[in-house]
Amino acid sequence: MKQFWTVLRFEFGGYLKSKAFVGITVAAVLIIGVLLFYPRLAEIFSAGKEQREQERGEIALRNGSGIPDEALLAALGAGLTDKDIVPVKDDQKALRTAVERDDYDGALVLESPLQYVYIVQTVSINDATTGIVDETLLQMHRQSALVERGVPPGEAQEIINAPVQGRVDRIGKNQMENFFYTYVLIILLYMAIMLYGQYVAIGVASEKGSRTMELLITSARPISLMFGKIIGAGLAGLSQMAALIGSGFIFFNLNRPYWQGNEIISSLFDMPLSIMLYCLLFFIAGYFIYAFLYGALGSLASRSEDVNTLVTPLTMVFMVVFFIVIFGMYSGKVDSGLMLFCSFFPLSSPMAMFVRVAMGEVLVWEVVLSVVLLIATTVGLGILSARIYRVGVLLYGKPPRLSEVFKMLRQA
Numbered sequence: 001m002k003q004f005w006t007v008l009r010f011e012f013g014g015y016l017k018s019k020a021f022v023g024i025t026v027a028a029v030l031i032i033g034v035l036l037f038y039p040r041l042a043e044i045f046s047a048g049k050e051q052r053e054q055e056r057g058e059i060a061l062r063n064g065s066g067i068p069d070e071a072l073l074a075a076l077g078a079g080l081t082d083k084d085i086v087p088v089k090d091d092q093k094a095l096r097t098a099v100e101r102d103d104y105d106g107a108l109v110l111e112s113p114l115q116y117v118y119i120v121q122t123v124s125i126n127d128a129t130t131g132i133v134d135e136t137l138l139q140m141h142r143q144s145a146l147v148e149r150g151v152p153p154g155e156a157q158e159i160i161n162a163p164v165q166g167r168v169d170r171i172g173k174n175q176m177e178n179f180f181y182t183y184v185l186i187i188l189l190y191m192a193i194m195l196y197g198q199y200v201a202i203g204v205a206s207e208k209g210s211r212t213m214e215l216l217i218t219s220a221r222p223i224s225l226m227f228g229k230i231i232g233a234g235l236a237g238l239s240q241m242a243a244l245i246g247s248g249f250i251f252f253n254l255n256r257p258y259w260q261g262n263e264i265i266s267s268l269f270d271m272p273l274s275i276m277l278y279c280l281l282f283f284i285a286g287y288f289i290y291a292f293l294y295g296a297l298g299s300l301a302s303r304s305e306d307v308n309t310l311v312t313p314l315t316m317v318f319m320v321v322f323f324i325v326i327f328g329m330y331s332g333k334v335d336s337g338l339m340l341f342c343s344f345f346p347l348s349s350p351m352a353m354f355v356r357v358a359m360g361e362v363l364v365w366e367v368v369l370s371v372v373l374l375i376a377t378t379v380g381l382g383i384l385s386a387r388i389y390r391v392g393v394l395l396y397g398k399p400p401r402l403s404e405v406f407k408m409l410r411q412a
Contacts, residue, residue, distance in 0.1 A: 003224040011203075011232025016239075025240050029247045036251035039258035057105035059129070060088045060095055065110035067140060072110075075140055079132040095119055108133065113141050175332055175359045180264050181271045182358040183329060185279050188241070189351055190322050192283060194315070196237040197290045198307075200230060201298030205307045226386040230291045237287065278357050285371065286350025289378045290318065296385035321348040325355050334360040344370050346377035 015021050034041075059080065063069055069087060076085050083105065090098065095107040099119050106120040106129065114137055118130055139160055146156035252259065252269040259265050297310045321342065328339045334356050342352035343366070353370045356362045 004228050007225055007228025008232045008235075011229050012235050015233065015236035021236065021240070025243055028244055032244060032248050033251050036248065036255055036259075040255050043258075057082065058084045058086050060090070060098065060104045060107040061085050062088055062090060062092070062095060062107070062109045065113045065116075065137075067110070067113055067144075071140070075136050076108075076133065079136050080129065083129075092117060092119070110137075113137060113144070175334075177267060178275075178359050179329065181268045181275070182355060183326075184268060185275075185358075186322075186325060186329070186351055186355060189279070189283055189286060189354070190318075192237055192241060193286050193290050193350070194318065196233050196287060197294035198311070200233050200291045201294040201307050201311055203229065203233070204295055204298035226292070226295055227382060230288060230295055230382070233291065234284070234287050238284075241283070275358055278354055281371070282350040282354045285374045285378060289346060289350070289374065289381060290314070292378065292381045292385040296388040299388060317347060321351060324348070325351045328352075329355055329359065335362075344373060346374050349374050 061073070061076070063072055065072070073085055073087065086104070088095065088107075092109045095104075095109060096119050098104055099107050099121055102121070106118060109117040109119065111117065116133065116137070118133070120127070120129075142160050143153070143156045146159060147153055151159070249269060252265070293314055294311055297314065298307055300310055324338065324342060325348075328334050328336060333339065339352055339356060339360075342348035343356050343362075344353075349370045353362070353367065357367065
């Protein structure tokens with residue numbers, strides 16, 4: 001046990017002393033801070049531009065639809081509240097030239113009650129003009145059609161604007177509400193497990209390449225070395241994730257008033273505590289099961305350059321699992337037969353079961369069984385990986401096939 005704690009402290013301390021590890025963590029925290037402080041910073045830096053921002057744009061309107069100008073201007077003005085509608089008599093060609101000269105922000109040429117041309121220099125990503133005009137003309141057409149059929153104008157307006165009152169009696173989860181933060185957490189799980197697993201494999205291969213392992217393997221038990229390295233890297237990963245998530249929550253709460261209108265960002269930082277705890281549970285379990293496999297494969301590499309070749313099959317398996325889970329999320333079928341299988345299969349359950357917990361209907365016994373299977377498999381793989389590690393670190397030259405490794409394990 002003493003050997004295990006010695007290796008654990010050495011590995012964990014090595015990450016904390018690594019300039020690259022600390023630099024990446026600090027840079028990520030700063031990026032999160034800039035992103036979450038952006039609305040506040042934008043407000044400060046835009047203080048000198050208030051007058052220009054308050055200037056309303058102009059949209060030229062050529063009315064050839066037959067709709068009375070007064071009614072059309074009132075209806076369009078009610079929808080396009082940030083623009084002034086300017087009636088003109090110019091033809092489409094002249095209006096196009098005027099828009100090119102920036103005389104107007106845009107121009108509307110109405111050819112009939114339901115047909116128009118919108119002339120604009122650049123269609124902004126926030127430009128909702130066509131949508132507003134479509135809805136306005138459609139409502140005016142419907143009201144006109146009702147009036148022509150003998151419905152009084154007041155009643156026609158009431159019919160068109162009749163409100164629909166609906167109420168959702170939700171028994172289970174709302175997938176739309178939970179989708180965004182579940183998606184973000186799945187991406188973080190995928191990146192963290194992949195990244196720290198690769199760290200373990202490369203670290204083992206580097207020590208083997210420098211012949212350091214020949215000294216370590218003769219002075220410490222392989223299981224102590226393997227578990228110490230894996231848990232040390234895992235603690236470093238948890239520390240890094242805690243720094244990133246913790247700083248994100250702090251920065252968000254400092255700027256909460258600026259994000260009140262953004263439902264996506266608010267849902268991410270207001271997620272239930274139970275979801276965060278499940279995420280932590282499945283991150284830890286998922287990290288260990290893959291880290292043991294990465295560590296065992298890394299011990300078979302004679303050089304760091306061989307690591308990518310050895311771990312490619314395992315990486316491909318993890319990527320397939322990731323895409324299955326993402327497809328299940330996008331399709332909304334998080335409780336399908338395939339997702340059900342993946343939520344119990346140890347190599348896929350860290351992500352699949354987490355998604356089912358966050359977006360699906362899962363019974364308590366299902367979660368318990370999935371976790372038990374995951375932990376049991378992780379412990380078994382940890383012991384097996386330690387044995388492979390003991391044999392692999394003393395092998396040099398061309399990486400052996402797995403069949404050769406298992407043959408040597410039986411003879412050991």
